[in-house]
């Protein structure tokens with residue numbers, strides 16, 4: 001390597017490091033967490049080894065039972081065991097009490113365990129529970145990703161839908177994208193005329209108006225969402241004003257509804273639509289619309305055939321930004337939405353903070369990322385088409 | 393108007409004024425007629441109100457006072473799209489999201505030409521500018537000159553009632569500009585169109601126009617054919633703005649009909665024509681002479697002596713710069729044939745010019761503008 005290329009490497013090194021730390025590392029970890037399956041192996045190392053020999057037909061032999069009891073008896077970190085119980089219970093409800101019961105009774109069990117364990121709980125005399133343990137002694141699992149799509153793997157390895165009362169994620173993803181699409185549509189419809197108006201201002205008025213767009217942009221999303229929470233409450237100023245003017249006679253439920261979510265999200269995201277649009281509009285000299293007028297185009301034709309297609313890149317840039325941001329929205333729906341208005345992020349937070357199921361949180365994140373990516377690619381395909389559609 | 397003869401002008405500005413802020417008048421009391429089939433150029437320095445005048449005729453601005461008439465109809469408030477004027481903008485304003493052919497079809501579609509007729513017309517327009525090969529390209533893929541021609545074709549293709557152009561050649565390099573000047577002039581002659589052209593380049597105006605209206609400070613200073621405004625400027629502004637001038641300071645001593653007798657600071661006598669606006673006896677004046685009117689050699693009238701400061705070979709002519717004591721530099725434009733007997737720098741020479749070629753105006757600081 002000569003001096004120059006060493007210098008070049010040195011120059012890009014910080015950027016590379018930033019890419020790795022800020023992008024590759026978190027994404028890689030998330031992808032890994034979504035398929036990582038360490039709990040069973042960590043808590044039951046001997047059982048895992050013994051199950052490795054087992055064909056999976058019928059019942060395993062005494063060696064497996066003995067290894068299992070030995071694992072139960074070995075002095076263990078309760079956190080590791082707790083992880084195992086949570087993991088298996090997530091796969092099959094009821095496993096919590098089965099495993100815990102076996103652990104409590106393990107001291108008093110006599111060999112041969114292939115008889116004493118089923119005597120304790122008949123479940124241990126059936127192949128399914130051992131199949132479950134074997135399946136999940138694999139270091140990787142598709143369970144979380146499947147579950148994120150309301151699917152699961154049956155004992156025989158086929159992929160089947162989960163029980164209807166457990167199937168929540170498809171609807172969740174659908175809801176997330178529908179809310180995001182509507183937010184994007186509203187942001188475009190509101191942002192376009194606003195940006196156009198701003199682009200016509202000059203001098204002091206221009207600076208002032210831009211400030212009005214930017215100030216909310218600089219205020220934290222949490223603060224803005226909280227403000228909407230206060231404004232929309234039952235006892236909030238909107239209800240108070242409506243009551244005072246006699247439009248309504250009982251306070252209306254505004255907060256914790258879907259319209260409240262749209263209102264707050266559109267407000268929070270509007271600058272992301274306005275700013276790229278404004279940048280595009282500012283660069284379009286009045287000559288183009290004037291040329292259209294001089295060539296005989298009526299005002300609506302000037303707009304539809306010339307101005308709109310020319311500002312389409314700004315619409316697209318803003319809309320993609322708004323869409324991507326709203327797909328990942330968390331705090332605003334949490335504050336002003338009801339339970340049926342929550343989006344994927346809410347469940348990611350739930351699995352991370354409440355049910356401590358990082359695998360599920362990672363799987364949802366990964367799926368959200370992939371779906372959003374697909375959406376953006378699709379949008380990129382459609383938007384030049386939009387341009388073509390408006391062609392003369 | 394009470395006289396029986398109808399106004400022959402196609403376009404008439406009748407006392408038109410324009411102010412953007414309500415205080416400063418950018419166009420002041422404009423009276424101007426444009427005849428059918430005429431090529432009229434608005435010429436003037438930047439900021440003199442040419443674009444504003446064009447914008448009012450195009451319908452992008454409304455006059456603050458006065459009327460704009462087209463074919464004797466008042467059009468002050470008529471929307472642009474109904475005026476049916478072709479327009480060429482300085483930056484062409486070709487629609488970037490349309491191909492060249494689509495750009496040309498746009499005005500035809502807007503004016504509801506029959507669908508079957510449009511492709512043929514577009515094709516003929518492309519042939520006219522010899523750009524048939526680029527019909528399917530986007531404007532961004534064309535050179536500046538090609539874009540200019542497309543803009544021109546687009547302004548003509550729908551057979552507008554007249555064509556307005558605002559410095560359409562400003563963005564082209566010199567050679568292409570000169571070529572396009574001839575091309576536009578030829579198109580004008582071939583199609584017999586009425587054209588209003590705006591430029592700040594006096595050579596361009598001279599090359600192309602039937603008549604030139606010289607603008608300054610929101611007013612027309614003079615209107616006339618190129619030779620008229622060049623050879624017989626009506627005021628100092630026009631004389632100074634059109635072409636090159638030698639300016640000689642002098643004081644009026646006597647008058648002899650249209651001729652003035654003046655004295656230079658160094659004592660030499662000058663004879664010059666008096667400008668139309670007149671000059672008082674004893675007033676400070678400035679005598680303007682064009683370099684091509686100055687010749688070397690002795691003469692009885694208007695003869696000045698000085699030292700050759702420089703001789704410049706300019707291809708088609710020679711320029712001799714002479715330092716005249718107490719008067720300043722005088723520039724003479726000589727035919728190339730004069731080269732062998734041209735004095736070299738440092739030599740003492742006499743120069744002279746005909747009284748008919750010299751125009752005396754009030755001195756510049758005395759002129760109110």
Ligand SMILES: Nc1ncnc2c1ncn2[C@@H]1O[C@H](COP(=O)(O)OP(=O)(O)O)[C@@H](O)[C@H]1O
Nearest residue numbers: 412413418436437438439440441442443444445
């Ligand atoms: N839209 C406008 N608003 C305010 N002032 C303007 C506007 N357009 C032009 N002006 C002013 O009017 C004067 C004449 O401008 P313009 O007509 O463009 O002159 P020209 O085309 O001869 O250079 C200039 O002083 C310019 O600053």
Ligand SMILES: [Mg+2]
Nearest residue numbers: 439442443444
């Ligand atoms: Mg101008």
